[in-house]
Amino acid sequence: MITRTSVQNPKELRVVYQETMSALMSELPQVVALDADLVGASGTAKLFRAYADRCINAGISEANMMGMAAGMSLTGKVPFIHTFAPFATRRIFDQLYMAGVYQQANVKIYGSDPGFWALHNGGTHTSMEDIALTRSLPNLTVLAPSDATQFAWCLRKAALTPGCFYIRAGRKAFQDLYDPTSSFELGQAITVDPGHDLVIFAIGEMVSESLKVRDALALEGITAQVVDCFSLKPFDVNGVLAAIQGKRLVVTAENHTKFGGLGSAVAEVMAENALGIPLVRIAVNDRFGEVGTPDYLQKVLGLDAESMLKAIKAKL
Amino acid sequence: MTIQELKLFSAQIRLETAKMLLKRGFGHLGGSFSIVETLSVLYGAVMTIDPQNPSWDQRDRFVLSKGHAGPALYSTLALKGYFPLEWLSTLNDNGTNLPSHPDRLRTPGVDATTGSLGQGISLAVGMAKAFQIDHRPNRVFAIVGDGELNEGQVWEAFQFAAHNRLSNLLIFIDENHKQLDGLTKDIMNPFDVRAKMEAFGFRALRIKGNDEALILQTVTDCLASGQASCIVLDTVKGQGVPYFEQLADNHHIRFANESEAALKAAIETLSAQVAGKDAR
Ligand SMILES: Cc1ncc(C[n+]2csc(CCOP(=O)(O)OP(=O)(O)O)c2C)c(N)n1
Ligand SMILES: [Mg+2]
Numbered sequence: 098m099i100t101r102t103s104v105q106n107p108k109e110l111r112v113v114y115q116e117t118m119s120a121l122m123s124e125l126p127q128v129v130a131l132d133a134d135l136v137g138a139s140g141t142a143k144l145f146r147a148y149a150d151r152c153i154n155a156g157i158s159e160a161n162m163m164g165m166a167a168g169m170s171l172t173g174k175v176p177f178i179h180t181f182a183p184f185a186t187r188r189i190f191d192q193l194y195m196a197g198v199y200q201q202a203n204v205k206i207y208g209s210d211p212g213f214w215a216l217h218n219g220g221t222h223t224s225m226e227d228i229a230l231t232r233s234l235p236n237l238t239v240l241a242p243s244d245a246t247q248f249a250w251c252l253r254k255a256a257l258t259p260g261c262f263y264i265r266a267g268r269k270a271f272q273d274l275y276d277p278t279s280s281f282e283l284g285q286a287i288t289v290d291p292g293h294d295l296v297i298f299a300i301g302e303m304v305s306e307s308l309k310v311r312d313a314l315a316l317e318g319i320t321a322q323v324v325d326c327f328s329l330k331p332f333d334v335n336g337v338l339a340a341i342q343g344k345r346l347v348v349t350a351e352n353h354t355k356f357g358g359l360g361s362a363v364a365e366v367m368a369e370n371a372l373g374i375p376l377v378r379i380a381v382n383d384r385f386g387e388v389g390t391p392d393y394l395q396k397v398l399g400l401d402a403e404s405m406l407k408a409i410k411a412k413l
Numbered sequence: 414m415t416i417q418e419l420k421l422f423s424a425q426i427r428l429e430t431a432k433m434l435l436k437r438g439f440g441h442l443g444g445s446f447s448i449v450e451t452l453s454v455l456y457g458a459v460m461t462i463d464p465q466n467p468s469w470d471q472r473d474r475f476v477l478s479k480g481h482a483g484p485a486l487y488s489t490l491a492l493k494g495y496f497p498l499e500w501l502s503t504l505n506d507n508g509t510n511l512p513s514h515p516d517r518l519r520t521p522g523v524d525a526t527t528g529s530l531g532q533g534i535s536l537a538v539g540m541a542k543a544f545q546i547d548h549r550p551n552r553v554f555a556i557v558g559d560g561e562l563n564e565g566q567v568w569e570a571f572q573f574a575a576h577n578r579l580s581n582l583l584i585f586i587d588e589n590h591k592q593l594d595g596l597t598k599d600i601m602n603p604f605d606v607r608a609k610m611e612a613f614g615f616r617a618l619r620i621k622g623n624d625e626a627l628i629l630q631t632v633t634d635c636l637a638s639g640q641a642s643c644i645v646l647d648t649v650k651g652q653g654v655p656y657f658e659q660l661a662d663n664h665h666i667r668f669a670n671e672s673e674a675a676l677k678a679a680i681e682t683l684s685a686q687v688a689g690k691d692a693r
Contacts, residue, residue, distance in 0.1 A: 134560060134593045134600060137662070154594055156563035156601035157530050188529065217439075217505045219512040221480065221528030393507040 099287055100276035102246075107270035111140035113245045114207060117252045118177060122148050128256055131166055131178045133159045139179050139209060139268065159184045160192045163204065167196035170203035175256055181215070182208030182265055183224035186231055197261045198236035204262075205255040211241075211265040211301070212352030213394035215386055223386025229357025231263040232330050238262045238283065239330040241351075241359075243304040244274040247327055250281050258283075265301070272305035274325070284331035288340065292320035295346035295409070298337065300326050300359050303350040303379070306395075309402040310409065319413065321348075326359055337366050341374065346412055348377045352400055355380035375412050379405050414457040419625040421687065422492070423453040427653050428683035429488035433504045433511075435668060435676050440504070441513070442676075443650035443663035445485035447589040447622065448556055451646060452489045454628045455554055459636075464494040467521040473551055474524040474540050478533025478567075479558035479587065480514040481665075487511050487520065495522035531564025533557070534584070538570045541582035552636065556585045560592025563601050568613075575614030575641045583635055584615070584643040587622065589650040593664045607645045615643040622646030623653070654679040 118141065122128050134157045136145050145152040155162035159180050166176035178185070185208035186193070197204050208227055215222040231239045238260060242248040248266050255262040274289065281287065289304060290311055299307040304325045311321040324340050326333065341347055347367065349360040360378030367376060381398050395401040399408070414422060427449045434440040456462070460473040477486050484504060491498045496510070503509040510519045514528030525540075527533035537555035544551045557567060574582055588606055590597055597603050610617035616638050620627050628644075635642035650664070651657030656675035660666070668676050 132594075134563070136594045137664075138593065154600050157560050157592065158563045158565060158601075161565060184529070217513055219505075219514055219528070220516065221514045221526065388505050388509060388512040389507040 099279045099281065101289065102273050102276045105273050107273050108245045109140070109268065109270050110245060110248055110266050111209070111268040113248050114179070114252070115140050115144050117249045118144050119147065121253065121256045122151060125175065125256060127173060127175045129153065129169060129174050129176045131155050131162050131176055133157055133162050133180045133184065135180055141179070160189045163189045163192040164196045166204045167192070167200070167202035175203060175205070177205045177207065177256075179207040179209060181218075181222055182211040182227045183222055186224060186227040186263070190230060193261075194234060198234050201236055202261060203259055205252070206261070206263045207252070208263060208265045209268045211267070212381070213386060213391065213398055213400065214267040214269065214352070216391065216394070217388050219388035220386045225354040225381045225386065226357065227263070227265055228329055228351070228353050228359070229361070232357060232362070236260055237330065240264045240327055241300040241329055242266050242327050243299070243301055243325050244271050246273070246275040246277050246279055247281060250279070251327070254283065267302065271302045274304060281327070284328050284333055286328070286333035286336040286340070287325040288322060289325050290323045292322035294319045294321060294344065295348060295413070296322040296324060296340045296344045297348040297350060298324045298326050298340070298359060298363050299350040300329065301352055303352055303400065306400065306402050306405065307350050310405045313402065313406055314409070329359065329362060332362050334366050337363060338370060341367070341372060344374065346375050346377065346409065348379060348409055350379040350400070350405060353380055355382055377408050377412050379408060416626045416629070419453050419457045419629070422457045423450050423625060424683055424686045425492055426453055426485060426488045428680060428687055429492065429498070429501055430484045431676055431680050431683065433484055433488065433501045435673070435680065436502050437504050439665065439667040440484055441481040441664065442657055442666050443591065444479060444482045444558060444587070444589065446654065446657065447587055447648040447650050447652045448482055448485055449653060450623050450625050451556065451585055451587075451628055452485055454625050454632060456489050456493055458629055459632055460554065461552075462493070464522065467495055471551065474537070474553045476525045476533045476537040476540070476553065476555040477515055477527055478537065478555050479530065479561050480527030480533060482556075483511070483513055483515045486515055486523070490520070490522040493522070496520070530558065530561045531566040534567050534570040537582060537584075538574045538579065541574065541579040542577060544581050545577065545579060551581065553582045554585070555582070556587055558592070559586060559588045559590065559597050559603060559606065560600070562586065562603060562606070563592070571610070571613050571615070579641045580639045582641060583632065586610070586643065586645045587648055588645050589648040589652070591650040591664065610643040610645065614641065616640040617643045617645065619645040619647060622648035
């Protein structure tokens with residue numbers, strides 16, 4: 098059951114990580130947590146103290162951390178690893194491939210601060226391509242949760258499901274969307290708000306941004322269905338097809354490059370089903386990140402509600 | 414520059430770095446301060462450079478492999494005249510030319526883009542190898558963090574440098590004994606870094622990293638040695654300002670209350686020091 102929440106009391110996602118991991122580690126003795134010298138940054142210092150024997154600071158050696166975690170999983174452990182999204186994916190891609198998915202290891206990866214969330218760490222720390230990379234690998238579940246409740250659910254689901262997971266989420270708070278009692282399904286997109294004229298498929302913080310767009314369009318009598326596609330792999334092909342039914346415009350919104358992410362996934366579904374409906378992909382258009390505040394970056398990357406509205410209206 | 418002038422240059426670099434971090438309100442103070450004296454010696458007395466011509470073919474190269482110490486490099490470059498000092502107050506502003514981590518496409522004088530730890534040293538080794546192939550006199554200087562030594566790539570680069578006898582490359586390891594989450598010895602014991610480098614085939618020395626005269630002497634010796642060399646700098650994270658040296662969590666600081674006051678006090682002390690020496 099999925100219920101929308103009406104209260105806004107968003108928690109920092111790193112706090113959610115700390116709390117959920119703490120619960121998981123007390124329930125499941127096989128769970129271990131690894132970090133690469135970002136324990137302080139990921140807010141897990143308390144966890145690392147409470148479970149000192151099952152929490153490992155691997156130092157600034159992300160590739161080794163991935164390999165070790167995979168090795169641990171081959172003995173029955175359920176390792177969670179955390180580092181920033183660019184290091185969790187492009188920096189250690191062969192380890193993710195070879196030590197991870199290729200031999201069906203069982204590693205759960207939290208890649209934090211994806212897309213513009215690198216903020217003042219700037220372009221070097223920005224990953225606009227982590228979904229494209231991870232989506233290309235077999236045996237990997239790829240999730241991009243949109244709020245604290247969903248993030249916690251993803252972590253728990255990962256712990257209980259064999260196989261490698263990549264979960265991308267910020268460290269800061271996302272707007273609350275779902276009641277904490279909500280339960281989701283892998284491979285099932287969620288209609289957050291119904292609508293008739295167009296459909297917006299979104300992931301992560303872009304779901305909340307899309308709701309702003311929806312409200313603005315509603316003032317003009319245009320209704321938009323907003324769909325949360327947090328499960329990028331497995332992807333809800335049938336759900337996407339159903340949501341597109343009867344719409345005159347399809348929009349995708351992601352804090353990621355337009356190549357290989359959510360926009361591509363939706364475009365693939367549309368092309369394979371010969372759906373000749375216009376598609377607007379709100380995504381980073383073939384450029385790198387830079388340093389800045391969230392508002393500034395969202396704007397220059399064209400990921401704010403205003404830019405979205407403009408792009409959508411041009412096609413309506 | 415004379416040793417006195419280098420000491421003044423160090424004070425100026427530390428002062429400008431402190432000012433830019435105060436303006437921004439947060440930043441990588443610890444690792445910026447621990448390399449100030451080394452930057453002062455390199456840019457003040459060692460490197461063949463022309464700040465008016467940052468892309469001069471004959472210049473020596475500098476790679477800040479521990480890229481998060483960008484603020485210290487920016488202060489050094491601005492003081493050398495690569496770009497106006499006023500730029501320093503734009504650190505990390507929206508649209509700035511001075512992002513947290515050095516970006517060679519944005520900042521005059523930055524020879525390599527770094528920030529993903531472990532990668533800068535490979536760039537430096539590549540540059541040195543290219544100069545060696547072409548028998549060019551350019552030299553390459555690189556600073557690696559002691560936490561950064563956790564990255565396997567660093568050791569791959571070291572192997573190549575020593576094997577290829579890259580005597581035109583001088584590697585500094587900033588042994589300030591701390592990384593992001595705490596003491597290096599608690600996270601990944603580095604044991605004897607100098608001995609490790611020697612075992613890897615380097616002419617390896619370990620010196621105090623806050624002594625301009627000693628750094629200059631050691632650099633001169635290394636460059637004359639004809640060997641691939643490494644200088645392990647025994648430093649303190651937050652070096653030069655007692656409050657920040659003693660602050661346990663001094664990697665990335667959000668300045669507020671006590672730490673903000675300490676930074677302002679440091680700026681006053683350093684300003685007086687710089688003014689006093691200027692006057693003399
Ligand atoms: C590949 C990579 N992993 C993690 C980080 C995040 N990070 C930035 S600085 C730092 C600690 C660096 O420690 P050290 O090399 O000792 O630098 P210093 O003490 O001189 O500041 C970490 C983990 C990074 N920039 N790059
Ligand atoms: Mg250090």
